[in-house]
Amino acid sequence: MNAPEKVLEEFEQIDFLRDRHVRFFQRTLQVLPERYASLETTRLTVMFFAVSGLDVLDALDVIDRNNMIEWIYSLQVLPTEDQSNLSRCGFRGSSHIGIPYSVKGPGVLHPYDSGHVAMTYTGLTSLLILGDDLSRVNKQACLAGLKALQLEDGSFCAVPEGSENDIRFIYCAACICYMLDDWSGMDIQKAIEYIRGSMSYDNGFGQGAGLESHGGWTFCAIASLCLMGRLEEALSQRELDRIRRWCIMRQQSGFHGRPNKPVDTCYSFWVGATLELLDVFQYTNYEKNRNYILSTQDRLVGGFAKWPDSHPDPLHAYLGLCGLSLIGEPNLRKVHPALNITQRAFQHLQQLQQTWRDNAGTCT
Amino acid sequence: KLFLIVIVDSLVHWADLEPVPQDDGPNPVVKIAYSEKFSDVYDYFRALLKKDERSDRAFALTAEAIELNAANYTVWHYRRVLLQALQKDLREEMRYITDIIEEQPKNYQVWHHRRMVVEWLNDPSEELEFIADILSQDAKNYHAWQHRQWVIQEYKLWDNELEFVEKLLEEDVRNNSVWNQRHFVISHTTGYSSPAILDREVQYCLNQIRKAPHNESAWNYLKGILQDRGMSSHPGLLEQVLELKETHCSPYLLAFLVDCYEDALENNNQKETLNRALEVCEYLAQEKDTIRKEYWLFLQRSLESRFGPSAASGEPLADGTEPPAGQQELS
Numbered sequence: 002m003n004a005p006e007k008v009l010e011e012f013e014q015i016d017f018l019r020d021r022h023v024r025f026f027q028r029t030l031q032v033l034p035e036r037y038a039s040l041e042t043t044r045l046t047v048m049f050f051a052v053s054g055l056d057v058l059d060a061l062d063v064i065d066r067n068n069m070i071e072w073i074y075s076l077q078v079l080p081t082e083d084q085s086n087l088s089r090c091g092f093r094g095s096s097h098i099g100i101p102y103s104v105k106g107p108g109v110l111h112p113y114d115s116g117h118v119a120m121t122y123t124g125l126t127s128l129l130i131l132g133d134d135l136s137r138v139n140k141q142a143c144l145a146g147l148k149a150l151q152l153e154d155g156s157f158c159a160v161p162e163g164s165e166n167d168i169r170f171i172y173c174a175a176c177i178c179y180m181l182d183d184w185s186g187m188d189i190q191k192a193i194e195y196i197r198g199s200m201s202y203d204n205g206f207g208q209g210a211g212l213e214s215h216g217g218w219t220f221c222a223i224a225s226l227c228l229m230g231r232l233e234e235a236l237s238q239r240e241l242d243r244i245r246r247w248c249i250m251r252q253q254s255g256f257h258g259r260p261n262k263p264v265d266t267c268y269s270f271w272v273g274a275t276l277e278l279l280d281v282f283q284y285t286n287y288e289k290n291r292n293y294i295l296s297t298q299d300r301l302v303g304g305f306a307k308w309p310d311s312h313p314d315p316l317h318a319y320l321g322l323c324g325l326s327l328i329g330e331p332n333l334r335k336v337h338p339a340l341n342i343t344q345r346a347f348q349h350l351q352q353l354q355q356t357w358r359d360n361a362g363t364c365t
Numbered sequence: 366k367l368f369l370i371v372i373v374d375s376l377v378h379w380a381d382l383e384p385v386p387q388d389d390g391p392n393p394v395v396k397i398a399y400s401e402k403f404s405d406v407y408d409y410f411r412a413l414l415k416k417d418e419r420s421d422r423a424f425a426l427t428a429e430a431i432e433l434n435a436a437n438y439t440v441w442h443y444r445r446v447l448l449q450a451l452q453k454d455l456r457e458e459m460r461y462i463t464d465i466i467e468e469q470p471k472n473y474q475v476w477h478h479r480r481m482v483v484e485w486l487n488d489p490s491e492e493l494e495f496i497a498d499i500l501s502q503d504a505k506n507y508h509a510w511q512h513r514q515w516v517i518q519e520y521k522l523w524d525n526e527l528e529f530v531e532k533l534l535e536e537d538v539r540n541n542s543v544w545n546q547r548h549f550v551i552s553h554t555t556g557y558s559s560p561a562i563l564d565r566e567v568q569y570c571l572n573q574i575r576k577a578p579h580n581e582s583a584w585n586y587l588k589g590i591l592q593d594r595g596m597s598s599h600p601g602l603l604e605q606v607l608e609l610k611e612t613h614c615s616p617y618l619l620a621f622l623v624d625c626y627e628d629a630l631e632n633n634n635q636k637e638t639l640n641r642a643l644e645v646c647e648y649l650a651q652e653k654d655t656i657r658k659e660y661w662l663f664l665q666r667s668l669e670s671r672f673g674p675s676a677a678s679g680e681p682l683a684d685g686t687e688p689p690a691g692q693q694e695l696s
Contacts, residue, residue: 039436068392099411102390112417202589213545260581284659
């Protein structure tokens with residue numbers, strides 16, 4: 002009597018609710034309630050989660066790409082007339098400083114206006130995803146702003162005024178240089194030294210030297226080295242094998258970020274993508290991973306949460322999708338595991354870069 | 366009544382300032398719907414910021430702005446500028462930031478702010494106790510451990526940290542952050558090169574494993590301190606692990622065993638050692654760690670390829686290195 006009902010119930014529990022997720026991201030891009038105030042300075046990263054999420058869902062047609070592109074460009078910190086603020090250029094996370102809306106230069110002189118490395122990174126990726134050709138990005142200014150953020154030990158701060166410094170911002174910097182096809186924005190050797198120094202005794206990577214190894218920082222370490230094209234130069238085969246082992250031990254059902262911590266949907270991407278970059282994601286258990294991610298799906302409002310029966314948020318919604326994409330969930334676009342954009346957006350980037358190289362060749 | 370006070374207050378104290386609204390243009394994205402009160406505070410904040418005003422009213426407003434959004438790093442930066450420009454009482458600021466961190470211990474900006482104030486005061490004397498209190502509420506708070514490591518390293522406060530670590534491990538032997546801290550303390554003080562220390566740590570691990578066998582943190586620590594110091598040559602270790610295998614088995618024990626055998630094979634490629642390693646991989650794949658079945662089978666193939674009969678052919682391995690000198694049969 003119960004068997005067919007139970008089968009149906011199980012199917013319902015684990016099916017992927019594509020349309021709910023599309024609507025979740027659409028709503029994210031519109032208006033968020035005041036309780037999301039803490040996201041103000043990082044609104045551009047929230048946009049990235051939603052826009053890239055829609056790309057993974059192959060649903061970019063539901064948004065007005067051109068309007069969004071304009072909003073992103075309004076966040077660019079451009080050089081002032083006298084170019085005195087070059088080391089502060091990049092992209093802002095939002096309009097919170099109060100600069101009047103403008104999509105073109107010259108920049109406005111303001112004592113506290115500057116870019117933020119994670120916003121420059123997500124600004125560029127969002128533009129790419131939306132199909133923009135980056136022609137209005139002041140690349141030299143972005144790179145100057147980036148260079149100003151790197152410290153002696155090779156790590157990066159987020160903003161020129163000063164902030165904490167760690168491996169997250171090395172990853173942002175590596176993405177920026179990779180996308181702009183220009184590594185003059187960072188001292189690669191120093192960055193590699195900092196990354197190596199962040200490797201823990203247990204072969205994962207912490208946020209910096211001596212710190213506890215963690216799935217998010219391990220992703221930042223490995224993805225950065227891959228983007229730099231220095232993975233096998235920076236790490237020996239023995240070290241890579243040890244890192245593989247640390248990463249693969251993170252799978253419990255889904256993945257957790259540290260030993261003896263609970264699993265969390267976002268690590269299905271952070272650790273999953275790292276394993277993919279190290280060529281061993283194929284040896285993980287896809288079914289258990291999928292079942293966990295889907296157990297955190299919010300069947301009513303869409304999106305994913307870190308845990309089952311918890312509130313979804315844009316970050317977990319996006320990374321949950323990416324986690325599913327890694328295991329080959331049908332109807333999801335493939336994600337570039339280092340750059341964290343779809344392969345489709347990545348191909349657009351490659352075409353753009355080819356155009357830049359061709360144009361550079363004809364300039365002499 | 367409070368509402369009226371707020372109105373009068375703004376008329377009296379802010380009349381000269383033109384509030385600056387946020388301007389997202391015609392098509393805002395991810396717009397946050399602020400209440401009027403929220404917008405008022407931040408509209409005045411933006412006005413002050415634009416003038417770079419250095420005043421007490423600006424300083425007071427940063428506290429309001431922080432209460433509404435403690436993640437706004439620009440507000441914190443401006444507050445620090447004012448702290449210095451107005452020569453504010455930094456001890457009072459320590460009390461303030463202590464309260465805020467207690468309320469919001471997972472926020473990056475508050476911990477960075479505390480670090481700055483401690484640096485300005487050049488006084489870490491409250492830190493270890495404060496961090497211990499935060500950890501008593503969440504023993505794995507990454508920010509707290511990061512701040513703790515910074516304080517200890519910057520001000521050389523190593524003396525009592527191992528004791529702190531042991532206390533926390535008694536409370537929860539599975540707290541990975543504490544094991545990490547153990548490694549941090551020892552590697553920066555005595556180091557692991559002396560056989561006495563190394564052996565003490567090995568025994569400590571094994572004792573903790575006896576009490577709680579299914580503990581990845583303890584096994585990771587054990588492997589971590591031995592992996593470049595001769596895992597397979599540590600006297601008596603393999604025997605102790607094989608003994609534990611009977612009564613305190615876990616996937617971590619078995620993985621450690623594989624790593625011991627691998628270490629042994631690198632120094633002395635014996636067929637018997639390889640067979641044992643392959644057997645443990647099989648056991649992990651089929652029974653003891655089936656979620657990682659494919660990985661253990663992959664490792665098995667990899668060991669076979671590196672140390673098995675075919676490796677004696679002298680052909681370079683995939684990574685370009687020479688295989689170890691040909692496999693030796695036990696006589």
